[in-house]
Amino acid sequence: MKDLDLFQIALGLDDKWFVVKSEFDPKAKRLDIYLDFKPREVFPCPECGLESKVHDTNEKTWRHLNFFQHEAYIHARVPRVRCPKHGVKLIEIPWARKHSGFTILFEMVILSMADAMPVNTIAKLVGETDKRLWRIITYYVTRDLKQQDLSKVRRVGVDETSTKRGHNYVSLFVDMDTKKVIFVTEGKDSYTLQAFKQHLLKHHGNPDLIEEFSCDMSPAFIAGIRDQFPAAHITFDRFHVMKLLNRALDEVRREEQASEPMLKTSRYLWLKNQQNLTAKQRKKLDSFSKLKLKTARAYRLKLVFQQAFSYDGQLGTYALKKWYAWAIRSRLEPIKQFARILKDHWNEITRWFETKLTNGLLEGLNSLVQAAKARARGYRSTRNFKIMIYMIAGNFGSLST
Numbered sequence: 001m002k003d004l005d006l007f008q009i010a011l012g013l014d015d016k017w018f019v020v021k022s023e024f025d026p027k028a029k030r031l032d033i034y035l036d037f038k039p040r041e042v043f044p045c046p047e048c049g050l051e052s053k054v055h056d057t058n059e060k061t062w063r064h065l066n067f068f069q070h071e072a073y074i075h076a077r078v079p080r081v082r083c084p085k086h087g088v089k090l091i092e093i094p095w096a097r098k099h100s101g102f103t104i105l106f107e108m109v110i111l112s113m114a115d116a117m118p119v120n121t122i123a124k125l126v127g128e129t130d131k132r133l134w135r136i137i138t139y140y141v142t143r144d145l146k147q148q149d150l151s152k153v154r155r156v157g158v159d160e161t162s163t164k165r166g167h168n169y170v171s172l173f174v175d176m177d178t179k180k181v182i183f184v185t186e187g188k189d190s191y192t193l194q195a196f197k198q199h200l201l202k203h204h205g206n207p208d209l210i211e212e213f214s215c216d217m218s219p220a221f222i223a224g225i226r227d228q229f230p231a232a233h234i235t236f237d238r239f240h241v242m243k244l245l246n247r248a249l250d251e252v253r254r255e256e257q258a259s260e261p262m263l264k265t266s267r268y269l270w271l272k273n274q275q276n277l278t279a280k281q282r283k284k285l286d287s288f289s290k291l292k293l294k295t296a297r298a299y300r301l302k303l304v305f306q307q308a309f310s311y312d313g314q315l316g317t318y319a320l321k322k323w324y325a326w327a328i329r330s331r332l333e334p335i336k337q338f339a340r341i342l343k344d345h346w347n348e349i350t351r352w353f354e355t356k357l358t359n360g361l362l363e364g365l366n367s368l369v370q371a372a373k374a375r376a377r378g379y380r381s382t383r384n385f386k387i388m389i390y391m392i393a394g395n396f397g398s399l400s401t
């Protein structure tokens with residue numbers, strides 16, 4: 001087999017195209033492949049497909065996959081055809097997208113690398129600017145987003161995550177059933193819910209069919225959901241609720257340590273989950289629990305609250321009702337404050353007994369998003385951060401074309 005035939009096959013060229021010559025320059029670490037189309041060849045009009053005569057040509061160059069350590073470039077004159085109906089049009093070529101300076105194969109390699117490392121690292125590796133690489137990634141993610149079908153979405157989780165150094169935020173919307181990010185938008189205010197509704201409508205979704213939302217206790221999200229999705233139920237993430245109770249418990253401890261200095265170094269004993277304590281910690285906690293401490297009383301309240309969340313449906317709601325009655329009479333001010341929050345958000349908190357929805361999935365995605373943050377670094381734009389989240393946590397920009 002001749003070298004030129006090999007290139008012909010490797011580039012996946014159809015029989016309209018052939019390899020004219022290749023120039024290999026080891027000093028410049030460069031391989032240049034020149035293609036041309038056959039004389040008197042006709043090409044389909046990109047608008048209507050009608051085989052049309054060549055009007056003129058444009059010289060173009062594309063960066064291709066490296067040939068071992070050598071950068072490879074493809075050169076060709078791309079015809080413009082004259083269609084009787086659509087006039088003069090640039091044709092589509094098999095090895096590259098219109099207006100891209102890279103071959104499709106090169107772009108595929110960039111996409112798979114972007115799954116694993118920061119874009120500016122890839123840029124250094126392949127000797128391109130990260131701006132050009134971001135353009136590739138953005139193209140494929142946006143292409144997939146355009147085809148997004150949200151008609152089956154019923155249960156949605158929403159959470160915010162910080163962009164650079166925590167000054168800005170983006171909100172993530174996740175389909176709780178497919179476990180994929182379906183929408184990312186800037187901000188963490190109630191407007192993000194309006195933006196999500198628009199996004200749903202644009203992608204075959206129906207806001208009236210959204211049955212459930214899962215979120216933390218952010219007033220902005222709650223207001224936005226009630227406003228834009230009045231028929232949907234809200235489940236508060238129970239880990240966030242637990243966090244509030246832990247905070248109340250720790251407040252009781254801090255107040256008490258003024259009179260009981262031995263409590264000073266005990267913070268984590270009370271806050272840790274029981275099953276995560278070491279034998280030594282457990283012993284210490286037991287000895288504390290025997291004393292008539294306010295902190296120990298608050299701790300028992302916490303354990304019973306936790307216990308309630310092992311029940312389903314009515315039983316859970318009943319257990320929580322009993323807990324509330326106990327807590328509100330506990331004479332522990334921080335716990336009473338928490339109990340009032342519980343009462344104010346009764347429906348959203350007890351909804352969990354029906355839906356069992358938590359933002360645990362979102363927290364998991366958050367670690368992916370943190371990785372995305374690292375990958376978006378070096379390019380100061382929230383837009384790129386969003387693109388990277390779509391790619392990593394939403395599976396957009398996949399390798400199939």
Ligand SMILES: [Zn+2]
Pocket residue numbers: 045046047048049050083084085086087
């Ligand atoms: Zn045409």
